[in-house]
Amino acid sequence: MSGGRPKLGQGGANHEARSRADRALRVLLPVAVLALGVAAWEWVVYRYAIPPYVLPGPSLVFSTLVADWPVLWASLVVTLTTTNEGFVLAVVGGVGLAILFNQSRLLEYSLYPYAVILQVTPVVAIAPLLLIYLPQRGAVLACAWIVAFFPVLANTTLGLNSVDHNLVDLFRLYGASRWQVLWQLKLRAASPYILAGLKIAGGLSLIGAVVAEIAAGSAGAGSGLAYRIAESGYRLNIPRMFAALLLLSIAGIVIFFALSYLSYLLLRRWHESALEP
Numbered sequence: 001m002s003g004g005r006p007k008l009g010q011g012g013a014n015h016e017a018r019s020r021a022d023r024a025l026r027v028l029l030p031v032a033v034l035a036l037g038v039a040a041w042e043w044v045v046y047r048y049a050i051p052p053y054v055l056p057g058p059s060l061v062f063s064t065l066v067a068d069w070p071v072l073w074a075s076l077v078v079t080l081t082t083t084n085e086g087f088v089l090a091v092v093g094g095v096g097l098a099i100l101f102n103q104s105r106l107l108e109y110s111l112y113p114y115a116v117i118l119q120v121t122p123v124v125a126i127a128p129l130l131l132i133y134l135p136q137r138g139a140v141l142a143c144a145w146i147v148a149f150f151p152v153l154a155n156t157t158l159g160l161n162s163v164d165h166n167l168v169d170l171f172r173l174y175g176a177s178r179w180q181v182l183w184q185l186k187l188r189a190a191s192p193y194i195l196a197g198l199k200i201a202g203g204l205s206l207i208g209a210v211v212a213e214i215a216a217g218s219a220g221a222g223s224g225l226a227y228r229i230a231e232s233g234y235r236l237n238i239p240r241m242f243a244a245l246l247l248l249s250i251a252g253i254v255i256f257f258a259l260s261y262l263s264y265l266l267l268r269r270w271h272e273s274a275l276e277p
Contacts, residue, residue, distance in 0.1 A: 056239040061246065064239035072228065072240075076247050079209055079224040082137070083255070086144025087205040091198060093145075094152025102160040102186065103178070112157075119150035123208055127215035136216050140224070143212035148205035155197030159190025195263040202255040210248065 038058045044050070045057035052060055065072065097115075101108035123143050130139035163186050171181045187194075213226035225244050232241035 053236050053238050056242055060239050061242040065243040065246065068240055068243060072225065072244055072247055075223060075225040075228045075244070076251065079206075079213065079226065079248070080251060082140050082144055082209045082213075082224065083206045083251075086141055086208060087148055087202055089141075089145045090148035090152050090201050090205060094149050094197065094201070095156050095194065098153050098156035098160060099182065099187075101157050102182070108157070115150055115153055118146060123147050123211050124215070127212045130212070131216060140209055140212040140216060144205045144208040147208035147211075148201035151200040151204065152194070152197040155193045155200075156190060159193025160186050162193070163189045192263075192267060195259075195266060199256065199259045199263060202259045203252055206248070206252050206255060 042057045042059060045055055056064070097111070101112065123146055126146065127139065127143050130142050133139075134142060167185060167189075168181060171185055176184070209224065210226040213224040214230050217227040217230035225248055229241050229244045229248075232238070232244065
């Protein structure tokens, strides 16, 4: 008798339906919260007649974004260009130096403490000094690199050092060279750590660029989006300030999700963190 037992196919269909419902909730719930927040913001501004130079409403921010789009878009391109360049330099330098650390403990013990010092020193304190000794664009790029470099270095170093030593011994038992052990075992096993470092570094490179642009704006130079925020604050153009801040937030969200999707594509076939429950 098979009357009361659910079929295997039905269980699979139910699981698929639950997965689709879960994915829909992950999208719909944040959108609903955002819509409620924007509506409440607009109502408060209208209800209490708050002046635009104190707190502009979302509708005014959006209209300012449309009206000032040419200026804001050009500034956003400058900021994103610096962010991407700093991120690429951080990835190349962080992964490369972590590989050298893995191959030479003497080198790791000699240089790693200075990488920690570079990380724990606030970039807002470093930016004015860099603006003295470097061109404005070089100083902004250096700040973007500084804050993004350490997460890549630290995560990659941890991943390379966390490889199962029994597997390393097995590779060496079969006569694998140090290059083969590094390329075919260590880097592949450390890829989840490396990708986690990249996700952190992507947002931090944007933060570093923004901090340096604000410092440059205080000195009367700059053309990035953070400079537009500082300039708008000096002129009490608060709607443009909010519009520029909105663009920066969207840029940071896009960077994070792009790197998260890259991590998913590279890990989805074999690592637990990317497998569907």
